[in-house]
Amino acid sequence: MIPHADLVLFQHNVDTFWEHTLASFRDKGGAVACETGCIHCCKVYATCSESEADLLAAFICREPEREIALTDAVDAYIAELNALRAAGAYDALPDDNARISAHFGFDIRCPFLTADDLCAAYIVRPFGCRSHWAADTPDACATATLVQKIQPTEESTDEFVDGLHEAGRADQYADYDDIGRTLSQEETVGLIADQVELALTRRLMERDDASTG
Numbered sequence: 001m002i003p004h005a006d007l008v009l010f011q012h013n014v015d016t017f018w019e020h021t022l023a024s025f026r027d028k029g030g031a032v033a034c035e036t037g038c039i040h041c042c043k044v045y046a047t048c049s050e051s052e053a054d055l056l057a058a059f060i061c062r063e064p065e066r067e068i069a070l071t072d073a074v075d076a077y078i079a080e081l082n083a084l085r086a087a088g089a090y091d092a093l094p095d096d097n098a099r100i101s102a103h104f105g106f107d108i109r110c111p112f113l114t115a116d117d118l119c120a121a122y123i124v125r126p127f128g129c130r131s132h133w134a135a136d137t138p139d140a141c142a143t144a145t146l147v148q149k150i151q152p153t154e155e156s157t158d159e160f161v162d163g164l165h166e167a168g169r170a171d172q173y174a175d176y177d178d179i180g181r182t183l184s185q186e187e188t189v190g191l192i193a194d195q196v197e198l199a200l201t202r203r204l205m206e207r208d209d210a211s212t213g
């Protein structure tokens with residue numbers, strides 16, 4: 001697993017990269033559909049790495065009230081998923097793409113979505129949540145089939161890297177491929193909530209052991 005400090009720096013780098021990419025996209029006349037309160041992406045079959053799940057678990061356990069609320073939310077989400085799995089909802093689906101499409105149709109909200117449609121774990125949200133931007137309208141995102149995803153261009157990536165060198169900060173950054181490899185997709189084994197549940201269980205058990213030991 002990546003140490004939390006390294007992961008937080010990586011997440012900051014991803015955000016900075018995307019701020020640059022979106023600014024470049026807008027400069028060329030593009031319109032970004034994403035806005036606060038739009039939650040269509042937060043109902044997809046989202047995954048994260050073990051390191052990100054561990055950081056999310058640490059964030060959840062940092063405050064008692066948050067721990068109660070978000071642990072309950074993760075438990076409820078997993079129960080909802082397990083009911084779907086038990087009913088065979090995923091059985092006939094051949095691959096992740098099919099699961100993503102089917103899952104979207106189940107209309108299950110991410111357990112970290114608050115009642116007022118904000119992300120309760122925004123500062124530690126995983127890579128996937130930081131790096132998906134749509135150029136269609138929010139209505140298009142509602143169908144999850146018509147979305148024109150914004151991609152970084154070679155030009156915008158080069159501009160970003162050049163800016164880093166000019167600012168003397170190049171040693172803090174890998175290029176985009178290196179950042180991607182840091183959070184390898186091979187680590188990604190399931191839904192965010194599945195992994196966070198594992199990380200939470202481990203963290204709570206370690207805490208119990210420490211208090212009784």
Ligand code: SF4
Pocket residue numbers: 041042043046110111112113118119120121122125126129
């Ligand atoms: S972690 Fe936050 S941004 Fe990511 S899917 Fe859940 S609510 Fe949305």
